Amino acid sequence: MKVMIADDDPASRSLLQGFLSKRGFEVTEAVDGQDAMEKIYDITPKALLLDVSMPRMTGLEVLAELAQKPIEDLKIFMLTGFDGEDETANMKSAGADMIFAKPYDLKNLLDELNALNKS
Numbered sequence: 001m002k003v004m005i006a007d008d009d010p011a012s013r014s015l016l017q018g019f020l021s022k023r024g025f026e027v028t029e030a031v032d033g034q035d036a037m038e039k040i041y042d043i044t045p046k047a048l049l050l051d052v053s054m055p056r057m058t059g060l061e062v063l064a065e066l067a068q069k070p071i072e073d074l075k076i077f078m079l080t081g082f083d084g085e086d087e088t089a090n091m092k093s094a095g096a097d098m099i100f101a102k103p104y105d106l107k108n109l110l111d112e113l114n115a116l117n118k119s
Helices: 010-021 035-042 059-068 085-094 104-116
Strands: 002-004 026-030 045-049 075-080 100-102
Touching: 002 010, 002 035, 010 026, 010 104, 026 035, 035 045, 035 059, 045 059, 045 104, 059 075, 059 085, 075 104, 100 104
Parallel strands: 002 026, 002 045, 045 075, 075 100
Antiparallel strands: none
């Protein structure tokens, strides 16, 4: 299954990329939201792991762009350092399917991706 990771933190991207690649996922990395938008329509991943706070284009801005030109069956998992109810509600209303607060539980993330892979 194709997964894109869009996160401006190289350590976070590397951790997720290594973790998911070892479990059979085809992973593409994006250094920020703008980079993700430049790649996503060519790659058409089934899951996008999207950091909220990034330079050039935030995760919420990416959500807004994807709402205008959606990718069929794309599930968007927001990765955030914010876990307040208002922030969660804003991300959900903007189109996020799931929200993982940092530091996220890799087993939980893997379970959700595996469930998506089976659907």
